[in-house]
Amino acid sequence: MTAQSVTQWLEGHQVPLEFAQLGGWAFAILYLLVFALLANFLAKRLIAYIIHPVIKKTSTEWDDLLISNGVFVRLSHIVPAIAIQVFSPLLLGSGDNMTKVIDLAVNLYLIIIALYVIDGGLNFMRALWERGPLGKRFPAKSFTQAFKLVVNLIGIIFILSVLFDESPLVLFSGLGAVTAILLLIFKDAILGLVAGFQLSVNNMVMVGDWIAMPARGADGDVIDVSLTTVKVQNWDKTITTIPTYALISDSFKNWRGMSEAGGRRIKRALNIDMRTIQFANEELLERFKRIRLLRSYLDAKLEEIQKYNADVGDDLAELINGRRLTNIGTFRAYCLAYLRNHPKVRQDLTLLVRQLAPEEHGLPIEIYVFSNDIAWANYEAIQADIFDHFLSVLPEFNLSSYQAPSGADLEKAAAAFKS
CATH class of the missing domain: 2.30.30.60 (SH3 type barrels.)
Incomplete structure (x- = not known):
């Protein structure tokens, strides 16, 4: 049954010609819409119950991305447009004005669906690229968005050509006149595309x-x-x-670089009160010799010092004559030995215990090492444990850390001065 036959049937029932034509058109359009919805429903059922299960059963994994990005589902929207394009001349007649309107609507719909399908295809290609070995290093999102922008601009030109019944070439030729405006509108997109390329390369x-x-x-x-x-x-x-x-x-x-190296840097200084720095006397040396980590250092250092002093031959009763160990130097050697034996310190990366220039806050002894755990919480715990230990052993070397006078210190000094 066509629109013309419905019109004739309505005229036979004493319906005015204008209303009869409207009734015929309404019947044909309704028929086309029902047929298009049915075709779309069947196409989606075919994809859901046949194509998708077949893809999921394959051993390859890349084709699953076609499902997750809805490529076939988007393609199914072309089926109702084809159905309308084929059956509208049969129902409305090839020369009918309503047929031309439907053809125009179908052409616009097909362009929009084509853009929709291309968008899904680009999403699929991006997902496929990012699953590859280079996907993380060279992310494709910015390039995909730039390509989508270009495709959509071309799609808009085709839509305008359909609406105004002009060749797309005519509209493309007019783009030169609005180039400056387009560059202004898409300035951020163009800068972002260039920057994204530089970031990736x-x-x-x-x-x-x-x-x-x-x-x-x-x-x-x-x-x-x-x-x-x-x-x-x-x-x-x-x-x-x-x-x-x-x-x-x-x-x-x-x-x-820190993550790839697998070590996170610890760089912090202990400020030593310079009033506590001294030569190591016999009592202090005996205390040092009982520290296990210092035994190899003391054996080598004392032998070197003894040989040097024997060659000099000065009066060694005075501490200033000859070479002697200091508590600060021995403390640095202890810190180095402690870090060399610490299970959480990377031994293959830079490991330093160095003395910085003296300043108003004392003598800085800087610890420069790398922990073998880069997780933030674990790193902070390792760093805290190391410095907890170093601060605790300072009295063993007759050293103390520098601390600026507090209000309580000033009160004690004032009280002592009054008394």
Whole structure:
């Protein structure tokens, strides 16, 4: 039954011609919509009960991404458009004005569905790339978004060509006149695309990296790198959004090297009160010899000193004559030996115990080592344990740490002065 036959049937029942034509068109359009919905339903059932199960049973894993990105489901939307395109001339007649309107609507629908399918295909290709060995190092999200932008712009031109019944080439030729406007509108996208390419090629940042960018208030893990923005989840769980091109124009710190090396640096100094630094007398030497970690150091050092002093031949009764051990030097040797035997310290990376320049807060003895655990909480615990021990053993070397006078110290000094 066609629109014309329905119109004739209504006219036979004394319905005015205009209303009879509207009734015929309404019947044909309703018939087409029902048929299109049925075709779409059957296409989706075919995909859900035949195509998807076959894909899931295959031994390969990449084809599962076609399901997760809905590529076949998106393709199913083309079926009702084809059904309408085929049956509309049969129901409405090839020369009918309503047929032309339906053809226009179907063409617009097909362009939109084509863009929808291409979008799903690009998502599939991106997911497939990111599952590969280079996917993490060279994320494809920014490039995929740029390509989607170009495809959608082309799609808009085709939509306009259908609406205005003009060749797409005519509209493409007119793009030159609005190039400056397009560059202004898509400035961030263009800068982001170039920056994303530089970030990927130079391997500057990737998802999962810990970066610090104080100028932008970012200090945490990179969770997303897109065409125009990079999202960083800070340690307080807030999220900072940074323009992609800012990572090229501004400086930032990437902690990836620490993660790849498997060691996290400990760099902290103990400030020693310089009034407690002294030569080691016999009593102090005997105390040192009872420390297990210092035995090999003392044997070698005392032998070296004894040989030197024997060659000099000065009066060694005075401490200033000849060479002698100091409590601060022995303490540095103890710290080094302790770290050499610490199970949580990387022995294959830099390990230093050094003396820095004296300052108003005492003599800094800096510990420069790497822990073998880079997890934040574990790293802090290792660092605290090391310095807890070093601070506790200072009295064994007749040393004390520097501490600025507090209010209580000043009160004691004032009381002593009054008395």
